[in-house]
Amino acid sequence: MFKALADPTRRQVLQLLRHGPKSAGELAEHFPVSKPTMSAHFAVLRAAGLIDSDKQGKAIIYRLKMSVLEEALMEFSELLGLNLAQRAGKTSGHANLRKASTK
Amino acid sequence: MILKRTSFAIALAVLTLGMAAGLKYAGSLDLIGPEAARRTMQVTVGLILAAYSNLMPKDVGPWRASAAAMARSQSALRVGGWSMTLAGLAYAGLWAFAPLAFADVASTAVVASAMVITLGYGGWTLLACRSSKRQPLDVGGHV
Numbered sequence: 001m002f003k004a005l006a007d008p009t010r011r012q013v014l015q016l017l018r019h020g021p022k023s024a025g026e027l028a029e030h031f032p033v034s035k036p037t038m039s040a041h042f043a044v045l046r047a048a049g050l051i052d053s054d055k056q057g058k059a060i061i062y063r064l065k066m067s068v069l070e071e072a073l074m075e076f077s078e079l080l081g082l083n084l085a086q087r088a089g090k091t092s093g094h095a096n097l098r099k100a101s102t103k
Numbered sequence: 104m105i106l107k108r109t110s111f112a113i114a115l116a117v118l119t120l121g122m123a124a125g126l127k128y129a130g131s132l133d134l135i136g137p138e139a140a141r142r143t144m145q146v147t148v149g150l151i152l153a154a155y156s157n158l159m160p161k162d163v164g165p166w167r168a169s170a171a172a173m174a175r176s177q178s179a180l181r182v183g184g185w186s187m188t189l190a191g192l193a194y195a196g197l198w199a200f201a202p203l204a205f206a207d208v209a210s211t212a213v214v215a216s217a218m219v220i221t222l223g224y225g226g227w228t229l230l231a232c233r234s235s236k237r238q239p240l241d242v243g244g245h246v
Contacts, residue, residue, distance in 0.1 A: 018181075020174025054166045061166075064177060068157045068188040071181075 004048035005074050009033065010041050014050060014064065014074060021063035115151060122147060142198050145210070149195030152214070156187030172232050179228040183221035190217030 004010055013027055028038045042062065045051045052065045066074070126140040135143075160180045167173050193213045197206040 020177060021170060049161075052163060063163060063166075063173060065161050065163050067161045068159070068184045071160070071185075 001048045001050070001070065002073075004044050004050055005070070005077055007041070007044075010045055011074055011078055013041060013045060013062075014066065015078075017051060017062060017064040021061050023059045023061050025059065027062065119147065119151070138203060141203075142206075145198035145206070146195045149191050149193075149198060149210070151191070152194060153188050153191030156184055156191055159184035159187065171235055175228040175232050179225045182224045186217040186220040190214045 005014075009031055012030065016022060016027055016030060024038070024042065027042075028035060031038060042051070042053070042060075046053060050064070050066050050070060051062050053063075054061050123144060126135065126143060129135045130137060130140050160177075160183075163177065163180065167176070190213050194210045197210045197213070201209065
């Protein structure tokens, strides 16, 4: 969970989902990264249990699934700019992202 | 999932009852006073309320066809979760540190206010949901 919250892109995805469920395409529009990278971010968030997804037609819809504590932790790391978890899990985090994008 | 939740709830109930019995026993042995026993029990109740409410926004339920309905139910769960969690923590804090007479009144007021906020906002979102037209999810693109 800490690794999932450590990445600013993933935190921004969670912020966007606060306003309600969004399709993967809608979310991806906000980030200058490739679709496979976004998919990998979604996979990490889903694995951490922070978001939930549903396939509707050709699209995948995501919605927020965060507890109060998880949301508070996200806010703290966002406000204080804490990247400690990111530093600690940099190597393993990147490895997870690569693994998720190859799935 | 239901079995897991029920088991957790039963375990928590057993823990609470065991704690109450333990505190009563400790009181009968003059190990703790009645005030300390009462405070300990009420702090536990506050923390249990906070722990349960913490998970409230995670319990998102089944997928709905309407984007607006899902956004509103998510918003109601978040408002309820936050208000009840903060109320639980405030309840525990008041019983831990405030004078007994003040804690008695203030803790009830805090939890009652949180319940009013939760139920009021939930009711308002339900009414808003029923009065609005059904709006399908925008499935403009996919990754």
